[in-house]
Amino acid sequence: MDLGKTFLSWPVVRQLTGDDPLGRGKAAQSARTAALQPRTKTADRVVDSICPYCAVGCGQKVYVKDEKVVQIEGDPNSPVSRGRLCPKGSASEQLVNSPGRVTKVRYRRPYGTDWEDLDLDVAIDMIADRVVETRNRTWQDLDDQGHKVRRTLGFASLGGATLDNEENYLIKKLFTALGAVQIENQARI
């Protein structure tokens, strides 16, 4: 055992002999603390992103290690935000890694009292079947004044303000081609 090293590394000794006489800095630091590194230092890569909350559009840096998001920081290069994030933006690592986040499809059958499991592909097939059936049953070629409308009022959609432009584009394009018109989002609210 290296008595000298152990003794000299005692915090009180370091406090009295080093440049931290009040013992509130280096002198009080343990070896474990000294060896710690921020997750931003040990990340495998850093990916440019944008905050998903409000429409200020703050720049984000997403730190990834072992294919997991380990930290999200403000991007100092952004002329909008200059590296800053608000409490929500700062919490966005927890948003993507939230303990409460649902990652499996859930299904509630008609009159059911609880959720059931369902395979994702089966779910999308079932949804496609529902859309086709509803659309066929509620299709209108003409309105009651004989004007052409070629539409369905049998189903509706709400949402888009939290999504990407490209996603809104496909939603509007597909639903319009289907003849669905009750397509709305938060901008109406």
Added chain:
Amino acid sequence: MAECHPVGFQWVMEAKARGAKVIHIDPRFTRTSAVSDTHVPLRAGSDIAFLGGVVRYILENELYFEEYVKAYTNASFLVGEEFVDSEDLGGLFSGYDEAKATYDPTSWGYAGASEGSVGKGGAGGADKGHAEGHSLGSGGPSVDPHTIQRDETLQHPRSVFQVLKRHYARYTPEMVEEVCGVPKELFLEVCEAVTANSGRERTTCWVYSVGWTHHSVGVQYIRGSAIIQLLLGNMGRPGGGILALRGHASIQGSTDIPTLFNILPGYLPMPKAGADESFESYLDTIRNHEQKGFWANAESYSVSLQKAWWGEKATVDNGWAFDYLPRISGDHGTYRTVLDMNDGKVDGYFLLGQNPAVGSAHARLQRLGMAQLTWLVVRDLNMIESATYWKDGPEIETGELKTEEIGTEVFFLPAAAHTEKSGTFTQTQRMLQWHHKAVDPPGDCRSELEFFHLLGQKLRERLRDSELERDRPLLDLTWDYPVDEKGEPSADAVLREINGFGPDGQLLNSYLQMKPDGSTSGGCWIYTGVYADGVNQSARRKPGSEQSWVAPDWGWAWPLNRRQLYNRASADPDGKPWSERKALVWWDEDQAKWVGHDVPDFEGTKPPSYRPPEGATGPAALAGDDPFVMQADGKGWLYAPSGLLDGPMPVHYEPSESPVRNAMYHQQGNPTRETFARKDNLQNPSAGEPGADVFPYVCTTYRLTEHHTAGGLSRWLPYLSELQPEFFCEVSPEHARERGLEHLGWATIVTARTAIEARVLVTDRVVPLKVGGKTIHQVGLPYHWGVGGDAVVSGDAANDLFGLSLDPNVHIQESKVASCDIVPGRRPRGPELLRFVEDYRSRAGITVETGNQRFTS
């Protein structure tokens, strides 16, 4: 702004550090008020009286920017003789139809307007069902500029300037005090600050959010501020403008590329049943052949969209597949749809990152409507209340709904987070910013891009052999996006399609290259240029510190990377900056082009001296000093001769539910607001109706820094839930004494819809206001919480209190103000709650007709 857009607010603080004066006008005291020079508390729903008062102050004291007003606004245009102002008709304009509660706006037009040239364009007209105001988007309605009569001296009694002056003559400081509850001295302090900080050397900007839009007369709030900014010369200039701070990452994008019923990408209107039978007649509602400006090229934008969607199948012979578009008839907005759900008329519903069971007005009606659906698809990160209302919603507790009796089939599909997909958000300044995918989404989580791509493929497979004409639009749709090895479609390919291609397959650089002959395509004309020079301009991230203050090389703003709209107005009619201090773009005589810090929002080589030849139309008809290039007459509108359904100028009306009688007009509320007189949408009686005293207080809703709207992105996070764990109401100490409310105790807040409970915060942040000689108390309610079993924190939803009463132009609900009662203690549980609310209704004598009389007889 500090509360809901904190990081954007750093720029307000920068300005303040440089000497700017910051004024916060809001019923509520917030983190913004705390650091503003002045906080002006006013009564919720009284803003037009306040703004009108500012207009009067500017005009009476001759503090308007005369050269700007004369050159760049329609102040000198003459209004027709048939027009009668609301001042002379007890709060109604000419053309009101009592039976229909709508206006025929014909009499509002400019003098000498040719038949049909006013009130028609941009899907305009008087049919309120079509949300025309909204469908006009970035353009104005069409007018024929050639017939306009002007009086450059602004003295003609029918000039817009004089009409405006008469219209606002009664909006005196004393009237503002009486209506808004703002002391005259405080109001005048605002007027003095705003006018002293406007003109050649200085500019003032107005910032608003949904506190201005959530009203039955919300569009006219914004118009009120537009009039002020045009009179003071604050539009198109640095530090000026009217800034809409939007609350969702891409709510601007989802308006530009709309998941909205009434418009197509780039603010092209959806075709209307009966009106738009042919492509030609549809186009004529967007662009009057006589008009000025860039909407005259609507045919190129529209044909390019049809080509992007239907490619080879859109031909000149089939009218560019125009008939593939469904037709709308009237209001298909989200509130109309939810009422239809309650009537059993809607089978299916997709919820895509939205939580109406908490976040939409009359949240109770939202949940009851969803319980009538046959199927529901919820796509979200978390198990939101809109996905679980069938087992743990408030109506299960009251016994109104029983889980075993709800026949709705519910699919919950987990969504990918922003870090798990690539794509663009359009932020509040119209700037597109690309975010790169960092990791794969976990488990079954998928992007909307993948889900909808796959759903489209599956639907096309199912209908592949169909010979029905109705299925052609789906089967002929361009839907072949490249996918990666995991099945995720390329967002980059979608953005390229949105940008558009030329005849040679090259990406377009500008919407000016679009042609009406089918040789170009583009999914959203205002976004053309986001892929200019084959580069994803939205992904540019040149550090802000390495470029000018305009920062043009970070992201990409529509249109054509212009960071400030209508910036031609930053220079005087001769093309020189109004002042060196406020220079933005200007005409460079030597280079014979517009230059400056920003991309000029004007034809680059059109000199200030340009005057259109006789008979010119479209962009060529814009003179060198017509800065408002999307307007049909090139001018900023102090007076709107068409395009609005509730009047050419803002008028103060009381909210749909108000304990206060309109002090200015006989007409109490917006006479054209959209109401729904139904048993499931009862309204409180307002002042002047029997029973109004049962609901003597005003309530308003708002957000907190630590949460996001209906909580779907915040109440599931332990960090944020710990910071703001519980639903509360803010009341003044005087109000607490009057009602026996205890700080940190419970209160029950009641309207005709329901009663909810909240913890009480007694605080002098809420100020009792003197209105019309009586004290008005306001109750503040943050609306983030909802009843459910899955979030980290839950609570009653403030939106349960509000009924449906909508702005007629845009069908947005009045959820920033209602009347209410508040009593100490928790609300009754179970069926007792229904009896408690029923007792209130009967005491107030509420019927289906209560509060739904739009015309005040």
